[in-house]
Amino acid sequence: MKPLTGYIFLFIAISCGITANSFAKISDGFTKDEQSFDIYVNHNPLIISNPPISAMVGQIFKYDIQVEDSNKDSDLLFSLKKGPQGMQMSKNGKIVWIPKPSQINENNFTFEVSDGYSSDSQEGKIFVNINPSIISTPRPVALTGHEYKYRVVAEDLNSDKVAYRAVKLPKYSTFSRKTGMLMWKPRPNQRGPNDIIVVAVDERGAITSHEFQIHVFEDPSARQMINTGWPLLLSFVGIMFAWGMAQI
Numbered sequence: 001m002k003p004l005t006g007y008i009f010l011f012i013a014i015s016c017g018i019t020a021n022s023f024a025k026i027s028d029g030f031t032k033d034e035q036s037f038d039i040y041v042n043h044n045p046l047i048i049s050n051p052p053i054s055a056m057v058g059q060i061f062k063y064d065i066q067v068e069d070s071n072k073d074s075d076l077l078f079s080l081k082k083g084p085q086g087m088q089m090s091k092n093g094k095i096v097w098i099p100k101p102s103q104i105n106e107n108n109f110t111f112e113v114s115d116g117y118s119s120d121s122q123e124g125k126i127f128v129n130i131n132p133s134i135i136s137t138p139r140p141v142a143l144t145g146h147e148y149k150y151r152v153v154a155e156d157l158n159s160d161k162v163a164y165r166a167v168k169l170p171k172y173s174t175f176s177r178k179t180g181m182l183m184w185k186p187r188p189n190q191r192g193p194n195d196i197i198v199v200a201v202d203e204r205g206a207i208t209s210h211e212f213q214i215h216v217f218e219d220p221s222a223r224q225m226i227n228t229g230w231p232l233l234l235s236f237v238g239i240m241f242a243w244g245m246a247q248i
Contacts, residue, residue, distance in 0.1 A: 042071060042115070042117045042118065043069055043070035043071050044069075044115075044117075044118040044119075044120065045067050045068070045069040045074065045076060045113050045114070045115045045118065045119065045120050046067065046068045046069070046120050047065060047066070047067055047111070047113060047120050047121075047122045048066050048067065048068045049063075049064070049065055049066035049067075051063045051095075051109075051122070051124055051126070052126070053124070053125070053126065053127060054126065054127045054128070054129060054204070055097070055099050055126050055127070055128050055129070056099070056128070056129055056130070056131075056206065057099050057100065057101050057103070057104060057128060057129070057130040057131070058098065058099070058100075058101075059098070059099075060096065060097075060098055061095070061096070061097040061098070061099065061126070062094070062095065062096055063094075063095040064093065064094050064095070065078060065093035065094075065095070065111060065113065065122070066093075067093065067113050067120075069115060071115060074115040074116075075115070075116065076093070076113055076114070076115055077091075077113065077114045077115075077116070078090075078091065078092065078093035078111070078112070078113050079111070079112045079113075079114070080095075080109075080110075080111060081110040081111065081112050081121070082108060082109055082110035083097075083107075083108075083109040083110070084097065084099070084103055084107040084108075084109070084126075085100075085103070086098060086099075086100065086103075087109070089111070093111075093113065095111075099128040101130060101157075103128050104128045104129070104130050104157055104158055105127065105128060105158060106125045106126070106127055106128075107125065107126045107127075107128060108123070108124075108125055109123070109124055109125070109126065110122070110123045111123075129158055129160075129202070129204050129206050130156075130157050130158060130206070131202070131206045131207065131208045132154040132155065132156045132160070132162050132200045132201075132202050132206065132208050133154060133155050133156075133157075133208065134152065134153070134154050134200060134208060134210045135153050135154065135155050136150075136151065136152055136153035136154075138150045138182075138196075138212050138214065139214075140212070140213065140214060140215060141214070141215055141216075141217065142184070142186050142214050142215070142216045142217075143186070143216070143217055143218070143219045144186050144187060144188050144190070144191065144216060144217070144218050144219050145185065145186075145187075145188075145219050146185065146186075146219060147183065147184070147185045148182075148183070148184045148185070148186065148214065149181065149182065149183055150181075150182045151179065151180055151181045151182070152164055152180035152181075152182070152198055152200065152210060153180065154180070154200035154208065156202050158202065158204075160202035160203045160204060160206075161202065161203045162200050162201065162202050162203075163177060163178070163200075163201050163203075164176070164177050164178075164179075164180040164198055164199070164200055164201070165177060165198065165199050165201060166197075166198050167197040167198060167199060167209075168195055168196060168197040169182070169184075169196060170184055170186070170190060170194045170196065170214070171190070172184065172185065172186075172187065172190075175198065180198070180200075182196070182198070184214075186214075186216040188218065190216050191216045191217065191218055192215065192216060193213045193214070193215050193216075194213065194214045194215070194216060195211070195213055196211070196212055196213070196214060197209065197210070197211045198210045
């Protein structure tokens with residue numbers, strides 16, 4: 001205590017969360033008065049965790065806020081000051097959110113924690129990604145001996161670059177990872193349904209699977225050629241045989 005003014009100067013050198021017992025006495029030289037009181041030493045809460053920076057449309061986003069506070073008896077209060085629609089925070093600082101397609105790209109947030117005396121806040125952005133969409137449709141039918149072409153086309157609403165990868169292809173077919181072009185000339189032993197699986201992958205790793213069937217039929221013109229060509233061949237052979245016999 002500073003004499004004459006009565007101001008008390010207290011330098012905190014004790015652990016936070018501890019109640020310091022203090023004592024003050026005042027006297028005019030004839031009489032005196034004394035007072036004892038307690039001082040609660042508070043420690044500011046501090047957010048020490050870092051939130052995820054990305055989320056996926058339709059998938060659960062979770063974040064548990066971690067706070068450091070030396071006052072073990074503090075009753076922390078968490079609050080969501082700013083966030084995208086649908087984001088929820090529990091009383092324990094657990095964040096849950098399922099982004100919608102309309103919430104792609106950046107979403108801002110502000111979290112706050114308070115112990116009743118002081119507070120700390122955390123601001124940031126969450127990038128919401130969406131899987132690429134396949135917008136092309138394959139022809140479901142192919143003919144033996146004829147080249148089949150199909151270019152897989154995908155769009156990405158985040159404007160990410162999209163690459164393609166083949167998972168399952170028919171034998172003798174080729175697929176371009178860069179252009180998404182499938183080329184194939186089915187053979188007679190491949191008649192019937194043929195399963196094909198390709199995937200589109202954006203630059204952030206989001207994947208969309210494209211599964212379809214191509215039903216291969218025998219080329220009817222080839223069968224017609226056989227049906228019409230075989231009798232002609234037999235007639236030619238017969239004529240050549242008769243001509244050979246006449247030369248004997």
